[in-house]
Amino acid sequence: MTLRPAGQNRGVMSEFRSGVHFLQIPGPTNVPERVLRAIDRATIDHRGPVFAELALECIEGMKPVFKTSGPVIIWPASGSGGWEAALVNTLSPGDKVLMAETGQFAALWEKVARRMGLDVEVIPGDWRHGVDPDQIGARLEADKAHAIKAVAVVHNETSTGITSRVGDVRKAIDRANHPALLMVDTVSSLASLDYRHDEWKVDVTVGGSQKGLMIPPGLSFNAISEKALAASKTARLPRSYWSWDDMLESNRTGYFPYTPATNLLYGLREALTMLQEEGLPAVFARHARHGEATRRAVRGWGLELVALDPREYSDTVTAIMVPDGFDADDVRRVILDRYDMSLGTGLAKLKGKVFRIGHLGSLNDLMLCGTLCGVQMGLELSNIPHGDGVKPALEFLTAPAASEKKLVAV
Numbered sequence: 001m002t003l004r005p006a007g008q009n010r011g012v013m014s015e016f017r018s019g020v021h022f023l024q025i026p027g028p029t030n031v032p033e034r035v036l037r038a039i040d041r042a043t044i045d046h047r048g049p050v051f052a053e054l055a056l057e058c059i060e061g062m063k064p065v066f067k068t069s070g071p072v073i074i075w076p077a078s079g080s081g082g083w084e085a086a087l088v089n090t091l092s093p094g095d096k097v098l099m100a101e102t103g104q105f106a107a108l109w110e111k112v113a114r115r116m117g118l119d120v121e122v123i124p125g126d127w128r129h130g131v132d133p134d135q136i137g138a139r140l141e142a143d144k145a146h147a148i149k150a151v152a153v154v155h156n157e158t159s160t161g162i163t164s165r166v167g168d169v170r171k172a173i174d175r176a177n178h179p180a181l182l183m184v185d186t187v188s189s190l191a192s193l194d195y196r197h198d199e200w201k202v203d204v205t206v207g208g209s210q211k212g213l214m215i216p217p218g219l220s221f222n223a224i225s226e227k228a229l230a231a232s233k234t235a236r237l238p239r240s241y242w243s244w245d246d247m248l249e250s251n252r253t254g255y256f257p258y259t260p261a262t263n264l265l266y267g268l269r270e271a272l273t274m275l276q277e278e279g280l281p282a283v284f285a286r287h288a289r290h291g292e293a294t295r296r297a298v299r300g301w302g303l304e305l306v307a308l309d310p311r312e313y314s315d316t317v318t319a320i321m322v323p324d325g326f327d328a329d330d331v332r333r334v335i336l337d338r339y340d341m342s343l344g345t346g347l348a349k350l351k352g353k354v355f356r357i358g359h360l361g362s363l364n365d366l367m368l369c370g371t372l373c374g375v376q377m378g379l380e381l382s383n384i385p386h387g388d389g390v391k392p393a394l395e396f397l398t399a400p401a402a403s404e405k406k407l408v409a410v
Helices: 033-039 049-066 079-088 104-115 133-142 166-175 226-232 244-251 262-278 280-301 328-339 365-381 390-397 401-407
Strands: 022-024 072-076 096-100 119-123 148-154 181-185 204-208 219-224 317-321 341-345 354-358
Touching (some): 022 354, 022 365, 049 072, 049 262, 072 079, 072 244, 072 262, 079 104, 079 219, 096 104, 148 166, 166 181, 280 317, 280 365, 280 390, 328 341, 328 354, 328 365
Parallel strands (some): 096 119, 096 148
Antiparallel strands (some): 072 219, 204 219
C-alpha cells in the first residue's frame, strides 16, 4: 500500500507541492490557525452547562458584528438555510416578494422563494450594477394596496463583486411609506464591510460562517427585528427545522432544539475574539485597502471590472473580465496548475468570461501581494495582453498610512 502524502491531496494535481495553497476564492476563505486550533477540541455534551456558556457567548458575540441589539439565531446550515429561514418565518403562501437581479446569488435566493410558494417579482438587472434604490422606491410607491410583503436584496453580490447600498434602499422604502419587510443577504460582507442591521432598519439579515467570519462552512445566521418577530406570529409558510420560535426559546438558556455544530461554535467564539482584538473599524479599513489595491492592479493590467459604478465596488471580492477570445477558466486552470492558487470562477451568465479574486477574512498585505503576483504571472502564461498591475498595487499598499483614513467606512 502506498500512502499519499498530505501535500498531494490538492484536486487533480498528483505531484508534491511545497509551501501553502493560496485559497483566493471569495469563500470559503482561509481559516486562521487560531480558529483551527479552537475547533480541534473534544466534542462536549450539547445539553451540559459548558455548552450553554459557549452558545450564549457566540450568540451575544454576533450582535456587535450585525450591529444589532436584537436576537441573532445561529443555524447548523449554509447561507442557503438562512435564506429559507428568513422567508418561512415571516411570510405566507402567495405573498409577494420584491427582489432585484444583481447576480447569481440573488437569482438563487429568488429560486428558493419561488419554491416556497411565494409570488416573486424581480427587478431585472445587467449583473454589473447593484440594487437601484430608486427603482425599489418607485415600485413600492406604486403598490398602493401594499401587496408586496417583503423586499429581499443581496448586500454584497459574490458573483459580480458589487456591493449594494442597503442604507439607501431603506431610505427609499421609508420615502414610499411602505410596510414591506426588508431582508438582506450579507453572506460575503458580514464581518468585512460596514453593515448596520438596526440603523438601516433591516428586518432579517442572513449571514454565513465561511467568509468574513473566518470559519469553515456550516453555520448560518439570522438577525431579526421586532417587526419580523411580529410577522412570524401570523406567517403561514410551513416550518419546522427553521422555526424561530423553537430556536429562540432554547437559545434563551444557551441550548438548541436539536444537535448544534458544537465544534464550529468553538471556532466562532475564537473568530469573534479575533475580530474584537483587531476592532471592527480596523477590519473594515483593512478590507477597504485590499479592495482598492486589487482594483488598482486590475486597472494596471488593462482589464475590466464587472462592477461599473464606483459607489458599488466590493471590498471583499473583485470580479475581473478577460478580453474577448479568451476563457477565464483557462486562466484559472493555469494559475492553479502552475502556482497552486485557487481563484473564483465565473458563475452562470458570467462563466468563462470572469475570474474572481477573494480578498476577505484572514488576509494581510503580503498574502494579497502574492495573490496579485500569481494572477499577473497567470495572465502572462495565458498570453492575455496586460500591463503591470502589481506595481500600482504595491505603491498603494506602501503609501503613508494617512491614505488609509480616506477608505475607512464611517
